[in-house]
Amino acid sequence: MTKAIETLSFLTEKQVREIAIKFGTPLFVYSKRIIEEKCAEALAFPNPYGLTVRYAMKANPNKSILKLINNTGIHIDASSEFEVKRAITAGIEPEKILLTSQQIPRNFKDVIKDGVMYNACSLHQLIEYGKIFPGSNVSVRFNPGKGSGGTKKTDVGGPTSSFGIWLEYINEVKEITEKYNLTVERIHSHIGSGSDPDVWEAVSEYTIEIVEQFPDVTHMNLGGGFKVGRMMDETSTNLQKIGQPVKKRLEDFYNKTGRKIHLEIEPGTYLAALSGVILMEVIDKVDTGSKGYNFIKVNSGMDSNTRPSLYNAKHPIIT
Numbered sequence: 019m020t021k022a023i024e025t026l027s028f029l030t031e032k033q034v035r036e037i038a039i040k041f042g043t044p045l046f047v048y049s050k051r052i053i054e055e056k057c058a059e060a061l062a063f064p065n066p067y068g069l070t071v072r073y074a075m076k077a078n079p080n081k082s083i084l085k086l087i088n089n090t091g092i093h094i095d096a097s098s099e100f101e102v103k104r105a106i107t108a109g110i111e112p113e114k115i116l117l118t119s120q121q122i123p124r125n126f127k128d129v130i131k132d133g134v135m136y137n138a139c140s141l142h143q144l145i146e147y148g149k150i151f152p153g154s155n156v157s158v159r160f161n162p163g164k165g166s167g168g169t170k171k172t173d174v175g176g177p178t179s180s181f182g183i184w185l186e187y188i189n190e191v192k193e194i195t196e197k198y199n200l201t202v203e204r205i206h207s208h209i210g211s212g213s214d215p216d217v218w219e220a221v222s223e224y225t226i227e228i229v230e231q232f233p234d235v236t237h238m239n240l241g242g243g244f245k246v247g248r249m250m251d252e253t254s255t256n257l258q259k260i261g262q263p264v265k266k267r268l269e270d271f272y273n274k275t276g277r278k279i280h281l282e283i284e285p286g287t288y289l290a291a292l293s294g295v296i297l298m299e300v301i302d303k304v305d306t307g308s309k310g311y312n313f314i315k316v317n318s319g320m321d322s323n324t325r326p327s328l329y330n331a332k333h334p335i336i337t
Contacts, residue, residue, distance in 0.1 A: 027336050034297060043297050043299045044296055044298045044316075044318035045297045046296055047296075047297060048080070052293040053086055053289060056285075056290075057289060060257065060289065061092065063283055064264065065268070065281040066268050066272070067272070067278035067280055068278075068280040070093055070237070070282045071285065072094055072116055073087045074286025075095065076097050079105075081104070088110050094116070096134075097119055098117075098119050098123075099119070102117055112133035112134045113133045115134045117136050117137060118137040118159060127150060130151060135204075136156060136157065137206050138159065139159045141187065141191070144183075153199045153200070156201070156202060156203070157206055158183065158205060159208070160182050160184075160205060160206070161182035161184050162182075162207045162228070185224070192231075201234050202235055203235060204236070204239055205225060205228050205229045205232065205238050206282075207224070207228075207239070208239075215259050215260045216263075219264065221240065222240060223267055237279065237280045237281075240264065241284050242283060242284035244260075246292060248334060249332050265281075268281060295336075298318040299317050300337075301315050
């Protein structure tokens, strides 16, 4: 086991064997210390006029992890009504939850009345929200026209993405909000996985341009998708490095307009990925001959880690 890979494991060999004997395998094991360290990094994201960090709980909705992250002061980004319910069950106040979903919840009225904030991701969603809650505040997600990701499957911005309202439909958004007397208080965008400061600066610039067109906006949410390096040749996003140009853009906006915009980010995988491992046992070894391959079979399946099959990702294996 190389030193680089070893740093990805927070368990000693003795601990691994003791846990496997006590609880059996396969088993997920998490590090409270690493989660808290990652939360502290996120909460230190550069910002000039205030910051809210929201945990994208789709990364890992484990109840204990939700409670731990909530205790650090981080709020919640939920992507479905079921995640909202799970977060509330974990003891998280509805007022700390922002629902950003591709599907309007079936219990729409109850969710919003309980205090959950809603982020409209399409013109249809915005219209339906206006019909049910005229005269209220709302958050709107835009597609800023640019995306970034390790693969097209993780690219959630730009013309190949269906997420958010396309930036050219700003006038339609204004018409809808005027019709239903809605106040847009937050502009949201999310581009996908990336660690390039130039990309984050560009996206913050595009998003601020949208913010400028809505005079009542007080919050700008840039989503998440912060790259996590799992293998030796992969580098994790430096939040301080990508945050500095975002901070500068917000300061420039204040100097231009006199408006101080509160920043929001939504790390998910960044908080959870390197804090957990799957303990598995080798149950068989086979090969396909001298010109073939050697295979190790374990007592866990693809359902325990879908990223390699979905995104062609690589994950370290420690033996």
